[in-house]
Amino acid sequence: MNQVIEAILARRSVRSYREEAVPTPEMEAVVEAGLYAPSARNAQAWHVSVIRDRKTIAELGDELKEAIIRCQVERYLALARSAEYRMGFGAPVFVIVSADPAVSVCPEQDSALVLENMFLAAHSLGIGSCWVNQLCPVCDDPAFRRRLDALGVPASHKIYGAAAFGYNGGVHPKAPPRRENAVSWIG
Numbered sequence: 455m456n457q458v459i460e461a462i463l464a465r466r467s468v469r470s471y472r473e474e475a476v477p478t479p480e481m482e483a484v485v486e487a488g489l490y491a492p493s494a495r496n497a498q499a500w501h502v503s504v505i506r507d508r509k510t511i512a513e514l515g516d517e518l519k520e521a522i523i524r525c526q527v528e529r530y531l532a533l534a535r536s537a538e539y540r541m542g543f544g545a546p547v548f549v550i551v552s553a554d555p556a557v558s559v560c561p562e563q564d565s566a567l568v569l570e571n572m573f574l575a576a577h578s579l580g581i582g583s584c585w586v587n588q589l590c591p592v593c594d595d596p597a598f599r600r601r602l603d604a605l606g607v608p609a610s611h612k613i614y615g616a617a618a619f620g621y622n623g624g625v626h627p628k629a630p631p632r633r634e635n636a637v638s639w640i641g
């Protein structure tokens with residue numbers, strides 16, 4: 455089968471990672487694939503922060519939990535209060551994708567395409583990944599924002615997605631079954 459289609463069909467969200475770091479050239483190739491995503495009106499209004507320091511990832515995770523509780527983000531409160539929840543699942547790389555909503559007319563879609571390109575490129579290199587959504591609703595919390603500033607997220611940006619990257623520490627997950635009637639063929 456065509457290798458691109460094969461990668462699209464085989465990629466899965468990975469939630470358990472080995473300690474092993476991802477080599478810089480491989481991570482650079484993954485990020486470059488992200489930056490070649492399409493964007494509305496070719497705005498490319500995005501920014502990618504690549505965090506490869508475990509201590510920084512752990513601190514960000516702790517501050518994320520505090521921000522979710524402070525902002526009372528209903529859908530993530532249980533996660534934020536759980537001792538088991540670890541932002542990024544212990545992966546060695548954590549990536550934040552943000553975009554400027556004043557520059558792109560579709561910042562959310564643009565950012566999602568960056569992440570999907572990165573997921574597919576990572577998969578093709580044997581690197582696992584998983585979207586982490588919890589940062590999006592708290593990115594404007596002032597205390598959390600100070601941490602984002604230090605991570606290079608531009609002040610005018612909102613976070614539209616984030617993700618963990620690393621080598622799979624478990625079995626490769628099975629694809630969830632596809633929902634029926636998701637396509638109409640006409641003609």
Ligand SMILES: Cc1cc2nc3c(=O)[nH]c(=O)nc-3n(C[C@H](O)[C@H](O)[C@H](O)COP(=O)(O)O)c2cc1C
Binds near residue numbers: 465629
């Ligand atoms: C917009 C979006 C948000 C997501 N947020 C999370 C998340 O916060 N945590 C998580 O573990 N997975 C998250 N995921 C991953 C989905 O749960 C996953 O893609 C879905 O279960 C299908 O599994 P697959 O990626 O292996 O095909 C998210 C995926 C998308 C597209």
